[in-house]
Amino acid sequence: MNAGKYIRDIWNGFTSLLKGMKRTGYYFTHHKEIITQQYPDNRNDLKLPERFKGEVVMPHNEKNEHRCTGCQACELACPNGSIKVIFKNELTPEGKKKKAIDKLVYHLELCTMCNLCVEACPSDAIKMAQTFEHSVFDRNKLTKILNKPESKIMDGVE
Amino acid sequence: MTGSTIIFYLLAALTLVSGVLSVTTRHIFRAAIYLLFTLIGIAGIYFWMQYEFIAAVQIVVYAGGIAVLIIFSIFLTQQAGEKLPKQKMERKIFSALAVFCGFALTMVQVLQHEFPVSVAPVTSPSVNDIGRQMLNVEESGFALPFEVISMLLLAAMVGCIVIAMREKRENLNTEQKNIKRIPNDT
Amino acid sequence: MWSFSDIANNIHNWLSNQFNTTWTMIFEMLIAGVCVIGLFALLGLVLVIMERKVSAWMQIRLGPNRVGPKGMFQSLADTVKLMVKEGMTPWGADKTLFNLAPFIAMIVAMLLLAPIAFASNFQLWDINIGVLYVSAVSSLSVISILMAGWASNNKYSLLGAMRSGAQIVSYELSAGLSILAIIVLTGDLRFSTIIASQADGWWIFKGHIPVIIAFITFIIAVTAETNRAPFDMAEAESELTAGFHTEYSGMKFALFFLAEYVNVFIVCAIGATLFLGGPMPLHIGLWEGFNHAMDYIPSSVWFFGKTFFLIFLIMWFRWTFPRLRIDQLLRLEWKYLLPISMINLLLITAMAILKWHF
Structure with a gap:
């Protein structure tokens, strides 16, 4: 070990340590950077980050229509099998039989909020909601059916 | 019996009792701890005699140094918690x-x-005087013992380094042999 | 204007008027003991809440905020909880040593408090080897850790004790050398002389760069000696659960916890006394008005201000730096701190002989 490297090591060590202390010192003096939420107190005006993921939901429009075609892409994408698509046969106005979803069963108790199903969906039928108060007394209540009863597929979505 | 005597007897009792305990106990770690208490008791007696410097040196060298060394060697060699044989x-x-x-x-x-009453003038135990006395080459100076002890420590340090280095070289040799042997075997 | 030394003198005069010498001394010892214990309890409360708040703000959190205004009584609640908790002794432990260890830690911390000057002329024991006494007694604190680690009869505890032993023994060297730097400049070990020598300026300003290097070495070494992060190898929550105090609970754990914080306070007080002038106010050269204004601030405020500044610095280290590995820790000491502080001591000796300092 030569003397130059020795002194350079000490210098580099010191400057990098000081850099770290500058960062924490900045946070110490700037309290507005604090990101902790006082949760039960500010429950009414809670501000969640944009990308917070609480559960999978299927948005419906006012005519009780969703965009799900039943392509099963989400079911295949899910790494731990928390989505199950159940089909039914529907008659189109022309009298043809058409495959449509009966139930889109979503097991919240298995879900890890990995977002892979939302990314896999070709027709943007499901998305992540920001609700997070999921505690229930009965585990069965965590098995949810995402499409509303009597809902139909939106026109123009194939 | 004044307060000073009471304190002396307390310190003496601490020293003696923990000394006896350190030779009679059959747990080696406890023996080390009792030895430590003995040494601290002796340091306390030095404090009682107002030889603060000697007392502090006693604590640094014996309690802080040698006792810790003993405890470490117990940790490294003995089965912790087992009783020694009778x-x-x-x-x-x-x-x-x-x-x-x-x-x-x-x-x-x-x-x-017969303990003669010293007629020499009382020297103040300030650091300055201790330092001067330590390096005094005249009569009643401590330059020679001081230097002899420092030579001894230097020799001990050199010895440690030599032992550590030789071990390392042997390790290297065996490693090289191993490396050479592997292609021959295969 | 009344000060700590005046109060102490008044009490002393009143007691010596009422009683004879022996009883005066006994009463003074009792008062001093009660004051020390009170100070310990107060320090424990203040430093724990300070550490939690500092750590929270440095990690962009809020910290304790439920008990009392802004969570300021959190450590009181913690104290109550620790006091009513059961103090267990494990089945396989060496019971005598296991129960003795926390008290040794506490006694060592108490002994260290004796020569510290909390205000000008306010000291429990102005021993003539002050600094040597402190470094001697602080070397005993490792004993309690070794005792606790061994007596717990637990592998984590033993490993923690071994690590902290190696750590404290090696970092004592550079702490001692950096303290020696100030002793070389002052020429005396007595705390009152060291403080008096800084009446015209603190050593960190008077001693040029070598004293600043000594100060930095001192801070690093005492951080290691008090077993605090980034040198908390003895506890190392993520590796050894809690190191030497894994098996402790209730009040015995609280004693270890308190001893750690009191030790931090003591080393910071010593650092403040040696390098930052202890109870001496800040004086700048020839600014008469400024110096005069500074003299109005009581000396105890100066002392506690400097000490808490150093404590904050050590907390800042703790919540910024990651923990070192044991080999990195020993390399830092033996390859960097020790040679640097030795050369630095040589420089300071030359400076003291040639009278280059102010």
Whole structure:
């Protein structure tokens, strides 16, 4: 070990340590950077980050229509099998039989909020909601059916 | 009996009791801890005599240094928590005899010796004086013992380094041999 | 204007008027003991809440905020909880040593408090070897850790004790050398002399760069000696659960916890006394008005201000730096701190002989 490297090591060590202390010192003096939420107190005006993921939901429009075609892409994408698509046969106005979803069963108790199903969906039928108060007394209540009863597929979505 | 005497007897009792305990206990770690208390008791007696410097050195060298070293060597070598085997009877008798002889010798010396009252002027135990006395080459100076001890420590340090280095070289050699042997075997 | 030394003198005079010498001394010892214990309890409360708040703000959190205004009584609640908790002794432990260890830690911390000057002329014991006494007694604190680690009869505890032993023994060297730097400049070990020598300026300003290097070495070494992060190898939550105090609970754990914080306070007080002038106010050269204004601030405020500044610095280290590995820790000491502080001591000796300092 030569003397130059020795002194350079000490210098580099010191400057990098000081850099770290500058960062924490900045946070110490700037309290507005604090990101902790006082949760039960500010429950009414809670501000969640944009990308917070609480559960999978299927948005419906006012005519009780969703965009799900039943392509099963989400079911295949899910790494731990928390989505199950159940089909039914529907008659189109022309009298043809058409495959449509009966139930889109979503097991919240298995879900890890990995977002892979939302990314896999070709027709943007499901998305992540920001609700997070999921505690229930009965585990069965965590098995949810995402499409509303009597809902139909939106026109123009194939 | 003044307060000062009471404190002396308390310190002496601490020293003696923990000394006796350190030789009678069969847990080696406890023996080390009791030895430590003995050393601290002696340091306390130095404080009582107002030899603060000696007391501090006693704590640094014996309690802080040697006792910790002993505890470390116990950690590294002994099975923690196991009792030592019981000593044989003849060993017990002989060690008691040795202790008694040593005690008798010391007591005879102490009782026979007349402690003359020192007429030398009292030196203030300030650091300055201690430092000057330590490096004093005239009579009653401590330059020679000081230097001899520092030579001893230097020799010990060099010895440590030599031992550590030789071990390392042997390791290297065996490693190289291993490396050479592997292609031959395969 | 009344000060700590005046109060102490008044009490002393009143007691010596009422009683004879022996009883005066006994009463003074009792008062001093009660004051020390009170100070310990107060320090424990203040430093724990300070550490939690500092750590929270440095990690962009809020910290304790439920008990009392802004969570300021959190450590009181913690104290109550620790006091009513059961103090267990494990089945396989060496019971005597296991129960003795926390008290040794506490006694060592108490002994260290004796020579510290909390205000000008306010000291429990102005021993003539002050600094040597402190470094001697602080070397005993490792004993309690070794005792606790061994007596717990637990592998984590033993490992923690071994690590902290190696750590404290080696970092004592550079702490001692950096303290020696100030002793070389002052020429005395007595705390009152060291403080008096800084009446015209603190050593960190008077001693040029070598004293600043000594100060930095001192801070690093005492951080290691008090077993605090980034040198908390003895506890190392993520590796050894809690190191030497894994098996402790209730009040015995609280004693270890308190001893750690009191030790931090003591080393910071010593650092403040040696390098930052202890109870001496800040004086700048020839600014008469400024110096005069500074003299109005009581000396105890100066002392506690400097000490808490150093404590904050050590907390800042703790919540910024990651923990070192044991080999990195020993390399830092033996390859960097020790040679640097030795050369630095040589420089300071030359400076003291040639009178280059102010």
